[in-house]
Amino acid sequence: MSSLSTSLSGAAVPGAQDSGAATPGAGTQPPSSASPTPSSATAPQASAQPGTHAAPSPTFSPLYQQIKALIMRSLQSGEWKPGEMIPSEMELAARYKVSQGTVRKAIDELAAENLVARRQGKGTFVTTHHEDVVKFRFLRLVPDEGEPHYGASHVLECKRLRAPAEIARLLDIRTGDSVVQIRRVLNFSGESTVLDEIWLLGANFKGLTAEKLTEWKGPMYALFEAEFGTRMIRASEKIRAVAADETAAELLSVPVGSPLLSVERVSYTYGDRPVEVRRGLYVTTKHYYQNDLS
Amino acid sequence: MSSLSTSLSGAAVPGAQDSGAATPGAGTQPPSSASPTPSSATAPQASAQPGTHAAPSPTFSPLYQQIKALIMRSLQSGEWKPGEMIPSEMELAARYKVSQGTVRKAIDELAAENLVARRQGKGTFVTTHHEDVVKFRFLRLVPDEGEPHYGASHVLECKRLRAPAEIARLLDIRTGDSVVQIRRVLNFSGESTVLDEIWLLGANFKGLTAEKLTEWKGPMYALFEAEFGTRMIRASEKIRAVAADETAAELLSVPVGSPLLSVERVSYTYGDRPVEVRRGLYVTTKHYYQNDLS
């Protein structure tokens, strides 16, 4: 924006918001017809201006990135909930006072990040962990034979406690802050295959109990999204091979010392805020972890 | 191409070619101003037209996809080699007789697939396995402490042999067809960390010897790309935890039965043709396999 924003009033820092709201009359009409001036009076603006050429890192940002950020804010605030349709490109273009093409590019990126999904002829929808497509983005365990499926979950434990140092560090909170700990076993075709130990940000999951977890059918992330308004949108995993200790061996019905896949995951919501740490132990004799490099 | 080529020479089928080429006078001007006719005289066309509404699956394909396919064909044929710059968007637009925006969208997708990389102010370049950025797309092993690095490779073996059934199946060739087998150990900071067993399509790697592999400094894929004209652009991995057998234990200096990460990879070149099968055993006590879900 530099360009664009520059034109806009100096201090002001307009912001898409104000522009929209039924007050288009202002001087902010698209450049096309009139205004041969640079490219000034256009629309939303970025904060720092390159024009000033003072700051070394002016935090320059293209218009469509700003629109993207605005849309993301609406997603985060719950203005459009998972599964719902967001306004059409034309509507958003009108709201933010930019061209449809700019909105389009913003949505393109959001779609690439799987935050929304476009459906031709229907509209653009907020993705949800209820959809089959999304489910297997976060469960990469595939059976050697047969279709990928979702195993039955057996909750062993669900309690509130103070975060140990290691977990606190990963969740970016202070040691001793409240967290919810869950332990569960996943059964695939009758065999105990995954042992998960999960820590959730206490603040985001007040009222989560073993009962709720047990009653819930479907992916845990779908519950989190529906009941606690916390949507996992990204995760990072560290994978190792480890030997089963006594506890794991018993719960997974394998000999002590058996090789297990250890998957340490940190999951993030909007704004790249970590909200979950998960340590899974996978039995990989009849399943494997599928990964594509590209 | 289908379409594009089709248009060429072929019977009528508008075709991009004819339209452009210094002969704008014709009746093939963009729809905007004149020509209220359907949308006919526009530009290149897909083979089967939806208009005919005859075939059930008309194989319709957007223009930019056709352009993308054409560019990919030039990449595959070696017209533009890894590391080189491809023609500018304007040039390509002129060559294919489409707008710059269409070429842009085609290149956007190629860039998303990491086949090319754009550099503002410079041009668009064919990606290469020599670049640091690309290297770690295919080596996901990260040390617990310190920066990711590329270990020293120690080639144990490199010989030609007939493909076993399993390997042949994965490489989509016949059992007994020629393959090159390589076995090597990767050392990270002085410790044997990876034991690789690699099978390559015999036809594509004539003349590959242990000497060449040993002399080569840098990623193996860079050698393949530079010396054998075979570029790996995608891979699929199946990951498991296994116990070290005697051979692996000895070569990796770990006790027999130690848990190891087993990574079975199939790598593909252009046209999704498999050219390599690789089975790696990773010691994950001081390193982990990094993966991001999004």
Add this chain to the structure above:
DNA sequence: TAGTGGTCTAGACCACATC
């Protein structure tokens, strides 16, 4: 039939790199 996303074009201007 109307509305939504998808494609294509054309032209203007900006930011970056190089000469």
Add this chain to the structure above:
DNA sequence: ATGTGGTCTAGACCACTAA
């Protein structure tokens, strides 16, 4: 100064979906 990719706009038409 020139050339390259990057952004933005505007308008036309197509394809898909649903009422």
